[in-house]
Amino acid sequence: MMKKTAALFVGIGLLALLFAGSAMAKQKVVVYTSLENEEIVDYLNFAKKELPDLDIQAIRLSTGELGARMMAEKDNPQADCIWGWAVTNMAGFVPKKMLKPYKPTGWDKIPAHFKDPKGYWTAMDLYAAAFVINTKVIKAKNLPMPKGWKDLLNPAYKGLLIMPNPASSGTGFLQVASLLEMFDKQYKNKPVAQNKAWGFLDKLDKNMGQYIKSGSKPAKLTAAGEYAIGCSFAFVYSSLKKKGFPVVMVLPEEGAGYELEANALLAGAKHEAAAKKFLNWAISKSAMQRYAKFKLGVTYPGIPGPKDLPALSSIKLAPMDFPWQSKNRPKILEVWQQHFLK
């Protein structure tokens, strides 16, 4: 029995070695990202080829979850860099000294409005809010096609709309933020709670079937037939369309809210050298071309977006005031929760 017990402990020891011993030769880099799982898998496969000496360990969490995690780990950062995370959230990290300025190779090529002048963050792409509509459901229930946000107030849509919760989803936040700016031109000069857009959102709430955690899920649930119209974003539409779901995309005529997704180096990174290598790659032309397979628009000049999405230049974008949004994010979320979470 002694021998068997000893074998048991040897077994445990071996397991421990297995945990520790994997991937020793390569340089490790830990990457946090909020990009869609689907695209990450594609990019990472590509990155492994282009960066053979790096052992890239990544975790994908929703925009909100990722932020929470980095806040929690502030004193002991587990990650080395952020890859594709909403700039609105990222901007809040700069005064908290959680980011370290770094201008990756090729930084000059990125237009100035897509990067922080001190190099705290560099945007890689832009994604825009879009309605994904299930044509089968629309036909079956004999509903009109919406053109913009205001059409969604039609009582015929009652219970058939779905949008993301802005607290957990970056997409949700950009939708709400764009409405606050578009429906109340005086948004800068009054408290967030008095913004006229809340009146619109209150009316929209009457039609809303559910506020859901993730930004892509409204589109997916709509595609699956659970809802008629999902307030989501453009890229997820093209992926669903390719899979053969009966969906069409409508960009809100008032103007589509958008968000930049950016990369940054975390202060206190344990593998800084490797992280810099990764960040250099992340805004390289070859990486950007890869992103462009999915993204509505990338920040590297001269790379066209996917064929099944409208060209970025043809889209009416909402005026997005990122500094204001970033500053007022907690307030906006608080007011939103007071209104819509019961």
Place this chain on the structure above:
Amino acid sequence: MPMDTPTAEPDAPETYAVPAGRLETDRFVIPAVTIFILLLLGFFMLFPLTSILRLSFFKGGHFALHNFTLINFHKYFTTSYTLNALWHSLYVSVATTLIVTVVIFFFAYALTRTTIPGKTFFRNLIMMPLVAPSIMQALALIYLFGRNGIVTAHLLHTNWNIYGPVGIIVSEVLYCLPHAFVILFTTLSAVDIRLDEAAESLGASPFKVFTRITLPSAKYGIFSAAALTFNLTITDFGNPVVIGGNYNVLATEIYAQVTNLYRFDLGATISIILLVPSLMAFMLNYYISRKTFSMISGAAKPVIPPSRPFKKSAFLSYCSLLSFSIIVVFATVIIGSFVKTWPYDWTLTLAHYHFPSIGGYSAIWTSLWIALVVGLGGAFITLVAGYVMETRRPFLKQPLYLLSVMPAAIPGLVMGLGYILAFNKPYYVFYGTPWIVVICVIISNFTLGILSNISSLRNIDPSIEEASISLGGDSLRTFFKIIFPLSKVAFFQNFLYFFMRSMTTISAVIFLVSASVHLAAIEIIMLDNDGWTASANAMCTCIIAIVLVMLGILHFVSKKIGRQTSSLVPVDA
């Protein structure tokens, strides 16, 4: 001291004695192990809890008198949507508790007091939900009764759907059935059926026998099952997060506060608020289960008299119905993972098993390795702790016992939150490694492990231990040569229990997954969050398959070692 044996041996033989040094060091073994386990529980359970307390009661989490504040609690109780989470949690938990207790009582009654056929089948089937993550029920219910569910949208063509409190209650009921069943089955098997016969022979009607004899004699079991169900429901995270829709409960609200609003202080505060009812239910259960055990007598169980045909068929259909619903849940998830687009396109496909996530299959392997380590480590350490506590009765037995039963009262999510608050420091090198997950899962499930070990150790005659000592055996040799081999069955059961918990736990580890540690159970939530429900089902199916394979292996092994394991799942509480 050798003796002279004038008749047997003329020459006095060489003398042999137990090596003195071995016995000298032996004095320190038990105290050292006791202190080690105390430190382990103190450091990995109490310390994280204090981090939560600190953050909720002190400004910025800095422990100092002038920092003491109730502002977080004030904010919690004056904000309607956070306060509602408490009412929601209580409503859902009370409703689940009532339903589960009634439903499972009659099921257990049928299996212990009637002569319906197929009892083994029913008993194994009702335990099935234990092999899957708690999220599975919710996934299945959405496929069945969601907005686009096969029943609601395609059979009944109704707009009604199960999202919200109804969905949470139904999925929690299915999730809690096995736990409550174990308790009631044990109680009803233990209560002497001859009492019923005696009452009947004195002329009482079957209804009177049931209300006056059967129910009262099982009352402690009923309360204990109810308390456990309440505790499981109010602390569960997986089901409400998937099927709750906008209906928030305490567990999901903790997660939302932390992850969406970065309000760790409010998350900690809600954790404290969740801890209160969960702790109360646990203490009630603990108090009651002590009484239950004292009621169970060793009296021989007489043969159950044949049930009347009507009673038999009624209970048989009842059990079949309940079993059917469990089968449907499993079938839905498994079939859902293999068909192209539920419920439109039933073409079989393996596409959903190409997991569209970073974790993917590596998450399954990591989960498997971790579960094996947790299984071995958990089973071993709880056996050692149980041995030290039950057999050696060390000086610090009382605190050790208290600390050992505490984890059951702590919701997994609270434990996980405590871990990131407490251990996310550069000098805790295990943070961010699989080891923190291993430790967290072992500690979270410590109570059941140790209780089942204690009850199994109680079955070992204390004289056996003393016999070994009187023959010169020291603690280590006594443990490894005698106690450990005699506890093999309990060890296997506990291994399986820890293995299953490790494979299926969500709430305790959701805060602990990292870039290098992806876990299968968490992948389910992430996949579902992103709308990859079919792949979530596929991941769920993989976990179920792994647990079932392990169950089969252990069943085979325990048969091989020639002992009957009465039940592969340890008795709750």
Place this chain on the structure above:
Amino acid sequence: MSKELVIDNISKHFGSLVALDQVNLTIEPGEFVCFLGPSGCGKTTLLRIITGFEQLTSGNIIYNGRVINDVIPQKREFGIVFQSYALFPNMTVKQNIAFGLKMRKMPKDEIDRRVEDILKLMGLSGWHGHYPSQLSGGQQQRVALGRALAIKPSVLLLDEPLSALDAKIRIRLRTVIKRLQHELGITMIYVTHDQEEALAMADRVVIMRDGQFRQVGSPWEIYKNPKSSFIAEFVGTSNFMAARKTDGRVKFGQIAFRVPAAAELPGDNVYLAIRPENIEIVGVTIDADDCEAANIVEVSVEVVNFLGPVVRLTFFLDGEEMLVEITEKRFEKTGIRRGDKLKLYFPPDAFHVYSEMFKKLI
């Protein structure tokens, strides 16, 4: 060679409960001492203190002139046999017996030899490969005995070793143990609640009650001269009468016995005890001429219990239920039946007289 073991003024308290109350005894080398008492009298506690499993509250346990209070059980080199056998179920007979030797790092071939010797000694040759569960209760207890003896202990402690066995095997094993003690010359300390066992086996019997030694002596001494009413009842059986001294006689109800021993006790209220086999039946076991008339009483037989070698008759004396025993041979001749009137003779010297009556247990 066994050495002297001294129980020196030992007390043991469990909280407010006094389990042992200042007991003293010197056990000679090679002696067979039996601790006899009802359950809860402290005999097992005393045994556990001797083995070292229990710590004493005050006093000393002295072995070979050395105080061993703080010596751990492993070092005391005492063998122990348990009521429940306590064989290791996961080991064969041989492994069980070899366990203590392995702990002592004895070479393998020597272990094999010793185990064979023990098996032969215990009459278990050929059983070494069996597991305890494959043996009968009697065999298991013999293995347990062998296991304890294998380490050649200086003292063997036996804690009710036979009480789990059925009657016949119990009697056979008594002989085995007694024979081993003679052959090995080893000190044995035996705990039992069975007075018959104690009387049959011990060199000296220690009667224990409420944590105290009530009487120490040879079995014969104790049976013949129980020092208290409790011992008179606990060892063997006695008929008791609450009586009163009047006019040089001792009056029990209407009957005035002559009891010479009563004069030695102060006070008027006394308790008489007489063993059932000491009561004679006039005309059957004794001639009327040999009797003192005062001590003859006429009774009627209420119950006849046939017990094999003896027959027990129940009768009532002044409302008290009493017993008389006669041998089966006598009984055969008389053909006594229920309802028969008998003249009983209570020999004056057969009475034990006590000034106090013990409280019945239970």
